[in-house]
Amino acid sequence: MRKKSKYGMPPPQCRAEMEHNVFLTIDDINRNIDNESYIANRLWALGSSLDMLKHLPNGRINLPTIDERMRNISNMMDWMKYLPESFHEK
DSSP, rough: OOOOOEEEEEEEEOOOHHHHHHHHHHHHHHHHTTOOHHHHHHHHHHHHHHHHHBBBSOOOGEEEEEGGHHHHHHHHHHGGGGOHHHHTOO
């Protein structure tokens, strides 16, 4: 487990970690595609961010197209694994 810094949860250390976090968000949206309230919430939170997100020809995410909202939500998706189990059950 990565050690939490005094400034909060740790940021991604490299491009691969950042891409992983963004793919967590995209995967979460794809898994909940049938849940209308979930999708409405994600569109409210990420609507324009999802429109701006572009992929390179090799399938990697074009990092300059990731805006602040997408970055924050994606990092929070990754930080969920650092929370105690009691937070996941709610």
